[in-house]
Amino acid sequence: MSVTRPSGYSRMQIRLHWITVILVALQYLLHEGIADAYDVAEETGVYAISAPVAGHIIGGTLILALAVWRLLLRNDRGTPPPPPGEPAVFARLAHWAHLGFYALLILLPVTGAMAWGGQIEAAGDAHEVLRALLLFLILAHVGAVAVHQLVWKTGLIARMMRPG
Numbered sequence: 001m002s003v004t005r006p007s008g009y010s011r012m013q014i015r016l017h018w019i020t021v022i023l024v025a026l027q028y029l030l031h032e033g034i035a036d037a038y039d040v041a042e043e044t045g046v047y048a049i050s051a052p053v054a055g056h057i058i059g060g061t062l063i064l065a066l067a068v069w070r071l072l073l074r075n076d077r078g079t080p081p082p083p084p085g086e087p088a089v090f091a092r093l094a095h096w097a098h099l100g101f102y103a104l105l106i107l108l109p110v111t112g113a114m115a116w117g118g119q120i121e122a123a124g125d126a127h128e129v130l131r132a133l134l135l136f137l138i139l140a141h142v143g144a145v146a147v148h149q150l151v152w153k154t155g156l157i158a159r160m161m162r163p164g
């Protein structure tokens with residue numbers, strides 16, 4: 001990590017954040033194909049790759065690759081300091097929430113691949129728990145951004161809009 005912290009996120013970090021948001025939304029919205037195919041696979045042992053299944057696997061693998069890329073960028077460049085005016089306890093929570101996101105964006109594809117490719121049932125169960133955790137973290141994250149924006153008026157959203 002660089003010694004001096006940057007004043008904001010880079011253009012690439014911002015792009016990757018919003019591309020990931022779209023890809024994650026698609027994983028949740030277009031979930032039926034993989035769910036049905038997995039039910040059939042568990043009953044028959046046939047893991048058939050239809051277009052929705054391929055979409056889920058490709059989307060998830062892309063999310064994994066982008067998460068690793070973002071971690072490398074974070075490590076290389078560092079992260080901007082917490083917004084001025086944010087209570088210290090929230091700054092700490094935000095730090096852990098962000099690391100939690102990266103952990104989930106890596107573990108979800110890994111457990112998904114173990115369930116589908118490795119045919120490990122427990123990995124499917126883990127995939128289920130992890131996607132509930134990710135959903136919870138997203139809700140908390142969006143709630144925190146709203147509090148920043150509307151209550152503390154730190155203009156936080158601009159940090160993920162304009163490179164700094």
Ligand code: HEM
Binds near residue numbers: 031064111114117
């Ligand atoms: C961050 C990436 C991912 C997210 C957010 C995600 C999300 C989801 C969601 C929401 C479902 C629910 C389907 C339902 O029951 O309605 C699901 C199921 C499933 N996903 Fe993923 N997925 C990701 C990556 C992957 C990858 C890369 C694979 C395979 C290589 C995969 C394999 C599966 C399988 C086999 C199921 C059905 C089994 C189960 O319900 O646990 N997923 N995923």
Ligand code: HEM
Binds near residue numbers: 101145157158
């Ligand atoms: C799939 C949904 C989302 C995921 C996985 C996600 C993930 C992340 C992560 C990991 C960071 C930290 C970046 C870093 O320091 O490396 C971040 C920051 C941020 N996100 Fe999200 N995000 C999501 C949705 C959203 C949405 C919907 C908004 C807008 C309402 C948003 C606004 C922001 C802002 C403003 C920051 C900067 C926070 C700061 O400067 O401390 N995110 N997000």
